[in-house]
Amino acid sequence: MxxxxxxxxxxxxxxxxxxxxxxxxxxxxxxxxxxxxxxxxxxxxxxxxxxxxxxxxxxxxxxxxxxxxxxxxxxxxxxxxxxxxxxxxxxxxxxxxxxxxxxxxxxxxxxxxxxxxxxxxxxxxxxxxxxxxxxxxxxxxxxxxxxxxxxxxxxxxxxxxxxxxxxxxxxxxxxMKSLPERQLVNGLVDAWVHVCEQYLTFNHGHMVQDGYAEVLLRNLKQLADQYPQRDSDEWRANLMWTANQALNGLIGSGVPHDWATHMIGHELTALWHVDHARSLAIIQPSLLRNQLDNKRAKLEKLGTEVFRLPQTGDLAERTIDAMEALYNNLGVSTKLTEYQGEKTAAVDKVIEQLQKHGMVALGETQAITIEQSKAILQDAIA
The missing domain is CATH 3.40.50.1970 (Rossmann fold)
Structure with a gap:
């Protein structure tokens, strides 16, 4: 460290x-x-x-x-x-x-x-x-x-x-009292993925950063669960402060970062004007399933520490399911539907943009090649 x-x-x-x-x-x-x-x-x-x-x-x-x-x-x-x-x-x-x-x-x-x-x-x-x-x-x-x-x-x-x-x-x-519902939900999702990009990598033994990231994720999960009761000073204050702490540099200090979800998601926004947060929700579950072997240990830790799931052989898989359910319960889709034309053409367009921007080896270990990105997109695009 x-x-x-x-x-x-x-x-x-x-x-x-x-x-x-x-x-x-x-x-x-x-x-x-x-x-x-x-x-x-x-x-x-x-x-x-x-x-x-x-x-x-x-x-x-x-x-x-x-x-x-x-x-x-x-x-x-x-x-x-x-x-x-x-x-x-x-x-x-x-x-x-x-x-x-x-x-x-x-x-x-x-x-x-x-x-x-x-x-x-x-x-x-x-x-x-x-x-x-x-x-x-x-x-x-x-x-x-x-x-x-x-x-x-x-x-x-x-x-x-x-x-x-x-x-x-x-x-x-x-x-925040006058914010549209869509923007409130987007804020929750964006903050969640920000923490995940700095947390869901591999075990590295940095206790403060991991522990603080888990607290922030528990906060965000609770705020998502309490979304029907969002009209309160306490709910608003906790979302505002948690979202700030998610990306003020502290939990990312001295630890590996991913950011592949963001890099691929940015292309969905640039091409089809998908809300930034919603582009992340579309890409992240497919990316995690694609990178399951590389991220299994951290996904299991997320499952036990944040979702309180029991230890089982498929804990990592069920953790991804729980994350996807969190998005869906907020009314956020995890599949891209905004593109026009054929799915194959949409995948190819994103891949073309990733190559143009030099995004050909993504993730904390550069394991997400263009071929992996294509597989992620084929799963993420409806």
Whole structure:
């Protein structure tokens, strides 16, 4: 076990914490407030932001999509450059926050911001940013990662940089009260898979990371079981904090990671606009069954520690069944139906994109070859 871990994001957690941005953002900053489709103007968040920024010079940029696109974000990059913006405030879920990370990095680069995603440019500085989280799911509010889509070419790629780590994150569970059911469910599923990507690998003996991952998975299972009783301050607060802890870097420190479910799932989103979380639920059960021998020990541990299943010879298989049931009970499908045309053509299209993006050996041991990915997709696509 050898790693360096630091999380520099200051968290303001709890009801009424949006007012904290008044002092968290330097008073002399020129602020760009970035948000999505305008729901924050209906649920009171926008008004709280306006009040809290009363002493600041600020302007706004709206229209960031779910699965934010380079094409939209580049418009904000130009505003940051031309208006000498020196602080970005993301108000939204993971898509808005991810988008702001791209804006922050690309605004310090003279070339095409997409160079960051394809590895042609290494980020060495960025415009400082903070976040007001409105949808718990991705953990983007306190990590250094982002995923951006290039609509023109149907590419969806990630990047990591410590320079885009948010300086602060406001997490007020009250903002979840107006979220559509689909987004709440997506948040639960997304957080679940985030933990699994760092946990479901092989036994490595790192007790803290494994033990904490199991606690987070038990939390999420309980929240899923309690979904009919979701209209409570306690339920909302626990989902928001658990989703944050799922991907703030701690449980992934010094342990192997998988992320194959994400890499394949990203292609479903880019090609057919499948919700990110739902693309993960489609791919994960098929991937785990494909990699059963490699992941059996950890699946058995998940089965006993989280689902409380009895020890049997088929424990790993029943654990995957239990995960699939968790998704189905939330109304989330584990088979892709959104594609158009023939199934064979759909599989081939995803494989073509994976090859284009260099995703030819995935998983914690690189055991998921293109041939394995094809088998996973043949099982995952209805």
């Amino acid at each position: 050898k790693f360096a871990y630091q999380n520099s994001t200051k968290i303001f957690f709890g009801q009424g914490q949006i007012e904290a941005i008044a002092t968290a953002i330097p008073a002399d900053s020129r602020v760009l407030v970035v948000y999505g489709g305008g729901s924050i103007k209906k649920n009171g968040v926008y008004d709280q932001v306006v009040t809290s920024l009363a002493q600041h010079q600020w302007q706004e940029f709206s229209g960031v999509e779910p699965n934010p696109t380079k094409e939209t974000l580049d418009k904000a990059v130009e505003i940051v450059k031309s208006d000498r913006i020196d602080f970005i405030l993301a108000v939204g879920g993971g898509s808005v926050i991810d988008g702001c990370k791209y804006i922050a990095a690309a605004s310090h680069y003279a070339g095409d911001g997409w160079d960051i995603l394809v590895g042609k440019h290494t980020v060495t500085s960025a415009t400082p940013l903070g976040a007001i989280l409105t949808l718990p799911a991705t953990g983007s509010e306190s990590n250094s990662g982002a995923v951006i889509t290039k609509a023109e070419t149907q590419d969806k790629l990630p990047f990591l940089s410590p320079f885009v780590q948010p300086m602060f994150a406001v997490m007020d569970p009250d903002v």
